Amino acid sequence: MINVDAILDAFSLVLTFRVMYWLAIGITIGVGVGAIPGLSASTGIALLLPLTFAMDTASSLGLLIGVYKGAVYGGSISAISFATPGTPEAAATVYDGYKMMQRGKGKKAILMALYASVTGDTLSDVITIVVAPLLAIVALKFGPSERFWLMVLAVTLLGALSGRHLAKGMLSAALGLFIGTIGSDPIGAVSRNTFGLWWLEEGIHLIPVVIGIFAMSRMLEECVDLLKENKTVQSAKSAIMSAFTTGSEGLSFREYLSCWKEMAIGLGVGSFVGMLPGLGSTVGAFLSFSVAKQASPHKKIGTGVLEGVAAAESGNNATVGPTLIPLLAFGIPGSSGAALIGGALMLHGATPSPMMFELYPTVVYSLFIILFIGNFFNLAIGRFFALFYARLGQLPRNLLIPLIVMMAVIGSYSFQGNPYDVVVMLVFGFIGFGMRLFGIPDAPLVITFLIGPMLEASLRKALLINRGDWFEALFKSPLAVVLFVAAIVLTYISIRLQVHERILSVSEEEDAEQSGL
Amino acid sequence: MPNDSVPGQKRILRWLQTNQGIGFVLSLVLFLYFIFLQLSPWVHEKLRDGFSLGFFPLTGIVLMLLFTVTLIFDGERNKVIPDLTKMSGRSFLFCLAVLAGCGLYFSLIVSIGFLLVSPFFLLAFMYLLGLRPFSHCIVSGVVMTIIVYVVFRLIGVRLPSGILPF
Structure with missing residues (x-):
């Protein structure tokens, strides 16, 4: 299975100035995107996705993975500096990080967040590099029936785990499936479901959809917030400046090592959560924080200690690599970030599928190398520019929203010069805004939109092979039956576990403790 | 304020801000769209593998309808959607x-x-x-x-x- 030639090719492709340059740019932008409240990794990747069309595959992966890694870490900077998590995944970092900032130990907390993020991320990348090829071997044994059930399993898990309300998560997934049918059917190429519009006959492209859902809709939401309360990040310039002055207390190597247990918890929990479709880095951070708190009650996690920062930050960054495992092994993205990276691979002709390792080994190994090297860039950029990012987090919303809206418009147009893509982006911006308003998660929509045509093609191929016999097509192979049962059992378990309810209760408990202090 | 004193219009508005209200409106829209699709000739065109052209779009609509109807009846049906109440x-x-x-x-x-x-x-x-x-x-x-x-x-x-x- 290990293709040495492809690995060597990947090294020669990645270890060039051009790719390293884009990786550094990606992380620089990513940490900034993460540090600015209201923007997320998905927003950053969605906005930059059209630009990758003009790049080579390795450079585009460098840019997007850089943004992804940088943004997941970057959220901690504003979480610690002014108690406003830059991204949802940094919310658990506020509990200990901001208290440390108030006590004048902000620099220590930010450095711990950086080192824990990089540690969790690097080690989880190793897990990704080991696990993904092994699962890909299993995936090669799958026929159309098994692939169909695997995708059903992924879609139901996504729907069940993506939000607090099962019906809303599933509704989002069903909407993604429906939108995926717009255009032409994947077997006969006959146009369908085009609402009578000729320009929809080729279907809807991923780029305007993701820009609409992840960038435009969020900016509409920010506009509403701004109008409502004229919301601006409270100035905390003096506190931030004092935290970063040379005299303020840094982090010793001994202190970093003292948090090994919490980082290990973050690594384990984050990697596992990352591999499951639908959970994502916010759940990774909160679960790690919660497990670490229960595992070591004497450390008083949640009261402003390094261990809390380490657990949360290691937990959220440890999801970054493993979230790509289902994408690389089965062609099924497990999160919106993975879906966007899958979209970038599709743009460059390397459509994610169970044959990824067979068909595009150089691309997969390039991605692994970029994942790994990206951590060192993250470490360097985070270490030297943390103050700059803390200040960036205070950028006024009314300066930022117009810029992102402009980027959304020109980004959706520029990648294929089609004016209708702008219309699609605006429509999905409005749909995404409505979904956020109603509390419907957006990740299942994007992921099922991406895998919907594959799901349909697998079912129809299975039926063709079995001469139209539905029972034979769906349940002939024992593996298909196992996957069918797993879809039901895992969905039931995930509903019973009420992961989001538990996370909410952790968050409420911490908020109550904080207000009581 | 007791519920009786809330004028009818406000009560309807408040209901529309609940999961049940949203579920009802979405179900209605989806049902009408389902009927519209059923009446469209392209939906019933047969493909070479025996599927009708509208099978998968209709499946998507039926699944959405299933989950919007669930919103009307499930345990969280009376829950008011907080972001919706803040929207002017x-x-x-x-x-x-x-x-x-x-x-x-x-x-x-x-x-x-x-x-x-x-x-x-x-x-x-x-x-x-x-x-x-x-x-x-x-x-x-x-x-x-x-x-x-x-x-x-x-x-x-x-x-x-x-x-x-x-």
Whole structure:
């Protein structure tokens, strides 16, 4: 299975100035995107996705993975500096990080967040590099029936785990499936479901959809917030400046090592959560924080200690690599970030599928190398520019929203010069805004939109092979039956576990403790 | 305030802000769309593998309908959606205006050019969102346009030039 030639090719492709340059740019932008409240990794990747069309595959992966890694870490900077998590995944970092900032130990907390993020991320990348090829071997044994059930399993898990309300998560997934049918059917190429519009006959492209859902809709939401309360990040310039002055207390190597247990918890929990479709880095951070708190009650996690920062930050960054495992092994993205990276691979002709390792080994190994090297860039950029990012987090919303809206418009147009893509982006911006308003998660929509045509093609191929016999097509192979049962059992378990309810209760408990202090 | 004293119109408005209300409205829309699809001739066209052309779009609609109906009856049906209660008509109109403004901006950059239109779009948008003084809007609008233009050109992505030669 290990293709040495492809690995060597990947090294020669990645270890060039051009790719390293884009990786550094990606992380620089990513940490900034993460540090600015209201923007997320998905927003950053969605906005930059059209630009990758003009790049080579390795450079585009460098840019997007850089943004992804940088943004997941970057959220901690504003979480610690002014108690406003830059991204949802940094919310658990506020509990200990901001208290440390108030006590004048902000620099220590930010450095711990950086080192824990990089540690969790690097080690989880190793897990990704080991696990993904092994699962890909299993995936090669799958026929159309098994692939169909695997995708059903992924879609139901996504729907069940993506939000607090099962019906809303599933509704989002069903909407993604429906939108995926717009255009032409994947077997006969006959146009369908085009609402009578000729320009929809080729279907809807991923780029305007993701820009609409992840960038435009969020900016509409920010506009509403701004109008409502004229919301601006409270100035905390003096506190931030004092935290970063040379005299303020840094982090010793001994202190970093003292948090090994919490980082290990973050690594384990984050990697596992990352591999499951639908959970994502916010759940990774909160679960790690919660497990670490229960595992070591004497450390008083949640009261402003390094261990809390380490657990949360290691937990959220440890999801970054493993979230790509289902994408690389089965062609099924497990999160919106993975879906966007899958979209970038599709743009460059390397459509994610169970044959990824067979068909595009150089691309997969390039991605692994970029994942790994990206951590060192993250470490360097985070270490030297943390103050700059803390200040960036205070950028006024009314300066930022117009810029992102402009980027959304020109980004959706520029990648294929089609004016209708702008219309699609605006429509999905409005749909995404409505979904956020109603509390419907957006990740299942994007992921099922991406895998919907594959799901349909697998079912129809299975039926063709079995001469139209539905029972034979769906349940002939024992593996298909196992996957069918797993879809039901895992969905039931995930509903019973009420992961989001538990996370909410952790968050409420911490908020109550904080207000009581 | 006791529930009886709430005027009928307000009660309906409050119900529409619950999961049940949203579920009901979405179910109605989806049901009507399902009927519309059933009446469309292309839906019943047979494909070579025996499927009708509308099988998968209809499956998507049925699944959505299933989950919107679930919203009407499940345990959280009476829960009020918090973000919806905070949404005013003015905010909603502002969102529509932003989308319309984006459409107008795009049509203008295609005909006049990115470099000429974008500074005005940015400064107007920033001013509307409350950035003051006005000189900040002008400077930010011009600087951001130039930065975005240079970055796109460096990457090799062309932006609409309009009446300008570049």
